Amino acid sequence: MNKRQLNKSFCPTIESGQILILGVIVIGLVLVNTLVIIGGSQIYSNNAKYSVEETQATNLAEAGVDKALASLNATGGSYNGDSEIQLGEGSYSVTVTTPDVGTKVIEATGYIPSKAEPKVTRTIKVSASKGLGVSFNYGVQVGEGGLQMSNGARVNGSIYSNGNVSMSNNSIVTGDAYVAGGVAPAPDxxxxxxxxxxxxxxxxxxxxxxxxxxxxxxxxxxxxxxxxxxxxxxxxxxxxxxxxxxxxxxxxxxxxxxxxxxxxxxxxxxxxxxxxxxxxxxxxxxxxxxxxxxxxxxxxxxxxxxxxxxxxxxxxxxxxxxxxxxxxxxxxxxxxxxxxxxxxxxxxxGGTRTNITGTNGSTVQGDAHANTLNSLLINGGAYYQTANGISAGNYYPGSADPPAKAMPVSDANIQAWKDAATAAGVYTGNISSCRTTLGPGKYVGNVTFTNNCMVTIKDPVWITGYLNLSNNVVLNLDSSYGASSGVIVVDGVITLSNSCRLLGSGTAGSYLLTLTTYDSRTNGSTAVSVANSGNQGVLYAPYGMVVISNNNHMTELTAWKINLSNNVVVDYDTGLASSFFSSGPSGSFSIIKGSYQEK
Amino acid sequence: MKGFSLLEVIIVSAIGLVVGTFLISILVNSNGFFFKQGAVINEGVNINDTMDNLTSMIRQASAVATGYPEATPSFVTSSHVLVLKLASEGPTEIIPDTYDYVVFSTDPTNPNILRMQIFPDPQSSRKSTNQVLTTLLDNVQYKFYDKNGNQVTPVSASVVEVSLTVLAQTGQVSSQRTSKVSVTLRNM
CATH class of the missing domain: 2.60.120 (Jelly Rolls)
Incomplete structure (x- = not known):
């Protein structure tokens, strides 16, 4: 009996072969692949679900912001938040804080599925205020009256004028200069x-x-x-x-x-x-x-x-x-x-052909845009239809006239400030002695401060007469304003002389806008007069003529007509492009543009 | 000693061939299915995470910038590159008039890599970042609209539409997925 017959006699069931082994290996590999795919699908499903829930949580947080704004407006600003409000498949909570007068910081958090056991949370933080945002986009903005610069006057920034610009005796504009196509004074x-x-x-x-x-x-x-x-x-x-x-x-x-x-x-x-x-x-x-x-x-x-x-x-x-x-x-x-x-x-x-005319070394260091450019040094590009005696970095003849620019504050805004001042209180009689605070309120009469007087302003302040400051007077916004700005509205003439300063709260982005509604167009008289060096501030005279001379250093000027002479410097602060007045009209809370953050 | 007869060998070989072919076929199909599904899973996770990053940054942007740096741009906003301007963050609140820049662009050496780079202002508490969002990028396209839905130049846009296509490929097996979303700039 051979070995094979011997094996068969003792182990009749043993058979030779390798297919089973191969089969087991292949099935094993397939099973592993299947398990890995199932695991990966699980990961993908969780990831997709998480993405959806993230979006839901963000939407819930934004719903919380909307709720906060509506509640602030409904309660006059006394809403403080909610601990948790159920909405759909999740919930949101809101906290409201008041960092300064007129500003609310809203922090809303969305939760999926709930605040107690959140799988996903998203927080949105915004600031809201009940005021007016105003953009002063130019160092000097002028109406149809035009701008005159002479004797070393300088604007560190850009200028935009709806009337002619005349520059002489080494006047300089470091930014761009625009003169709009002429506008007829009367409506057609x-x-x-x-x-x-x-x-x-x-x-x-x-x-x-x-x-x-x-x-x-x-x-x-x-x-x-x-x-x-x-x-x-x-x-x-x-x-x-x-x-x-x-x-x-x-x-x-x-x-x-x-x-x-x-x-x-x-x-x-x-x-x-x-x-x-x-x-x-x-x-x-x-x-x-x-x-x-x-x-x-x-x-x-x-x-x-x-x-x-x-x-x-x-x-x-x-x-x-x-x-x-x-x-x-x-x-x-x-x-x-x-x-x-x-x-x-x-x-x-359109009215007359407008121009920028420069003499005696007057320079625009940026671009110059006007229908006509005369005798001007321009470091950047010259955009014009007619040019006489100019020297520029580049020339662009046949350029369209710049469009007219509306004033950044409307008559309706000014009236609303006046209404708010009246509502805060009416005080009759001239003020001629120094005091520590002024406003808010309407002051029927003239206001005169002199000789190192320092006054803290709470706006809005409306003065029906004139405002006269001399000899180191400082008007500054109360520190509680933070980054918000404030306004003084004057019906009469504003006079600053000898190092008077109009200042914000001290926080970056805060300004004290001093505005007069005096109409120079009818009587030709000056609405704002700033003289004798060292004066500083943001001045606004939509219908008035502003005359500034003698080494004064202003932050921004907007007026119907402006005359700068004798080394006056306007040093434009870029924060004015997004200034915010907490005492503004409309009376409803709205989100401050630029404050949206996701945490 | 007796061995296998020729007939037994032939029959066994034939059976082995048939069974082996089936087994190999199962193995190959299984592997192909595994790689394809793995690609789909990878794409799905990639695209979700990439879109989350993009949409979050667009929501917080103050504007679409022409490029970064704005004066002499190394990155220029276009239909395939997005440069966003975000308000810089201080310790407790936003720093006024100060901006960080976020750039979404493809890697210059590998067009399948989409990167997010953050260039913060020195005063900002936001961290400088150079992050790979996906290595499976096939195409990304940005379109810019105003609030009325009119297509405008990037700097005027208040809505950005992002269309992102990722492609995972292993050998002959590939899978493509596209996601499109429109996001409003909340700080515009």
Missing amino acids: QESVCTTPSCTDFVFGKNVAGNDQLDVAQSFKPSVSDYLNKISLNLKKVGSPPDITVRITKDKNGSPDKNNVIASGTLPASLVTGNYGFVEVTFTSSPQVNSGNTYWILLDTTSNATNYWSWSADSSQGYTRGAAKWSANWQATTPIWNSTLVDLDFKTFM
Whole structure:
């Protein structure tokens, strides 16, 4: 018997072969692959679920911010937060702190699924305030009166003027210089209601079943020229966002959506709860032809609590146009309905050819933009249509005239500050002796401080007479303002002499704006006079002439007309581009732009 | 000694061949499925994490910058590069008029790598970062819109649309996934 027969006799069931081993190995590999895939799928599923939950938590936190804003407005600012509010598949909590007057810091956290056992949390922090944000974007901004610089006057920053700029005797602008195409002083077309025909046209919400979201007023220019700016008589309810304003051609008696010839932005911050004319300028001034019909079109979205009202003439006295509204001006076939009123508006066409003229070494170190440039040294580019005797880094002939620029503070804003000052208290009688604090309130009379007087300001302060400061007087905002700014409104003339200073709270970004409504256009007198060196501040005179001389050092100037001489320096502070006035109009809390943070 | 007959060898070989072919086929298919699903999982995790980073930064941005540094840019915002300007963070609150820059761009040496680089202002408490978001980038595209949905230049944008495509490839096996999202700049 051989070995094989012997094995078979003792172990009749043993068989030779390797397929089973191979099979086991392969099945093992397949099982491992399957388990790894299942594990990976689990990871992917958890990761995808986490991503969704992150988004949900972020949305919950933003809901918390919205809730906080609504509650602050409903309670007049006394809302302090909520520990936890359930919403959908998660919850949110809110804390509110008050770092300074007029500012609230809101921190909202979203939780999935709950605060007690969160799998995902997201925190959003914003600052909110009940005030007015104003952008002073230029070292010097001038109206139609123009700017004169002489005898070493210097602007460290850029200038923007709606009137001519004259520079002589080594005057310098270190940034860019813009002179807008001339604007005619009187409106070409206008419709202004008179009592008792004045009524309201509400838009930006549903009114009696109609979505009155887009509204337009037509007009026919009497001359062919550039339309440099328009003015609209508006008020707002709540806090609607900025409006895009467009100029369109006419098509069959309605705005032609395919022929928009200009657009600009109407900042909501310039409009208050009371009617006031607000200027709108365009990114480029459109050319309009006499006798043709054009439309001023305002485009809004629907919001039941934040909307607009346009002052209207129910007698429809304007014969060169009409007003219409639509639910959607960009629909395939937009439907325009008559408003049965004329909406209050003014149009301002181009005027004279404006220029920057320089003599005796006057220099613009940045770019210069104007219709005409004369005898100027320009380190950057020269943008012009006519040039005489200039020397520039680069030349750009045939450049379009810069558009006119609206003032950064509207009449409605100023009136709202006055109303707030009146509400804070009215004090009658001239003030001529030093005191430690001033404001808030309305002061009926003149205010004079002299001889090292230091006064802490709580705004708004409204002085119905003149403001006269001399000999080292310092007016500074209370330190509780933090980074917020404040305002003094003066009806009369402002005079600063001998090292007087107008200062913010001491925190970066805080300014004390001193503003006069004195009208130099009618009587030619100076609205603001700053002399005899060492004076400092931010001055604003929308209808006034500001004259500054003799080694004074200002932070920013905005006025109808400005005269700088004798080594005056305007040292522009970039923080003015986002200054914030806690005592501003509108009266509702809103998020301070730029404060949104995710933690 | 008796061995295997020729017929037995042939039959066994034939059976072994058939069974072995099935087994190898199962193994190959299983491996192919494993690599593909692994690629899908990898892509999914990558794209989720990348989008989370992008959307968070866009939400917090004050503006889309033309480039970084703004004066002489090494990175220029385009349809494939995104430069964001974020307010710098101090110890307790935002530092006014001071900005950090965040750049999303492909690696210059490897176009499949998407990087996020943070260039903080010296005063900012935000940390400088150079982070790889994904190594599977196939394509990224940015589009810029205003609040009315009109396409505008990057610096005027208040909404950024991001379209991100990742591609995982192993040998002949590949898988592609695209995600698109529109994000509003909350600080614009």
